[in-house]
Amino acid sequence: MQRITIAPDYEISRVIRGGWQLAGGHGAVDHEMAIDDMVAFADAGITTFDCADIYTGVEDLIGRFRRLYRDTHGQAALDRIRVHTKFVPDLGVLPTITKAYVESVIDTSRNRLNLERLDLVQFHWWDYKMPLWLDTLGWLKELQDDGRIDKISGTNFDSDHVHTILDAGIPFTSLQLQYSLLDRRPEKRMVALAKRHDIALFCYGTVAGGFLSDRWLGKIEPEHPLENRSLTKYKLIIDDLGGWDLFQALLQALRKIADRHATDIATIASAAMLRRPGVSAVIVGARNRDHLSSNLAIASVTLSDADLAEIDAALVGARELKGDVYTLERDRTGRHGSIMKYNLNKGE
DSSP states (O other): OOEEEEETTEEEESEEEEOGGGSSTTSOOOHHHHHHHHHHHHHHTOOEEEOOTTSTTHHHHHHHHHHHHHHHHOHHHHTTOEEEEEEOOOGGGGGGOOHHHHHHHHHHHHHHHTOSSEEEEEEOOSOTTSTTHHHHHHHHHHHHHTTSEEEEEEESOOHHHHHHHHHTTOOOSEEEEEOSSSOOGGGTTHHHHHHHTTOEEEEEOTTGGGTSSGGGTTOOOOOSSOSSHHHHHHHHHHHHHTOHHHHHHHHHHHHHHHHHTTSOHHHHHHHHHHTSTTEEEEEEEOSSGGGHHHHHHHHHOOOOHHHHHHHHHHTTTOOOOSSSTTHHHHOTTSTTGGGOOSOGGGTO
């Protein structure tokens, strides 16, 4: 597994194990098996885990995993484990959010994860029209100063707001954002901004909720409603990019490349993102260890310039997605924003 240093004395695996599929929305979760799977991922070299305060039960599971890993592997092995969580206050909280609220949520995450100091907190804010987002970052910075947070980062912030954050003296270590072969909005401005300020980019959505996989090669275009919100989200991206025929042409190109590397489409789709400038890591969702070998292959597949040129050729004629990072999704009345859940801590 490739590893990368994103800050002094802060090293992560370039494939990050995502935790959202363990939140229960994708089916029942066997907690003991989930913890055993985390051990298997860590033993294999995927030592960085992503979660959030809004992923029901996942921080607790990772906390239990950390205790088990320390007991069975020792403190030195545990010290290689990094846990990236998110602070996502509900939309309904934003107008009246307080420092005490921020502090209570961060302390809850610390207790759940069995961490005196959170490794990295990724802050998300639903609505820029609610003015306390920069104040909230200031409160996170105070919690960093008193030792409860190591690194402050963000998720889904656009370029203008990252500029404002940096100008306020709050450096981001990283930014988690939707970035894939289908969604290249970060290339408009964010990639260059991140490079100038040494911000590591963590990509989610690299397999587009499963659309960028062999499962969809040659299949008839699905109709709404789709089986889950994740598929709906990424099908809208496919529609905006150019439609099903363009998408199938991309899958065909990825299949040819996958054949040359003796792997699958999903692995190639994620491996291609690790070749993008500024990308430090990709986040893979995993309910269990069934796909561990392919997750490991993401970092070991060496794509050639010719491989990447074939991908670009398949996307000739694709339309440019509107806006900056997460712009489409922030319009709560639009096609993309209307499917989002905004008060997840309340289950809404």
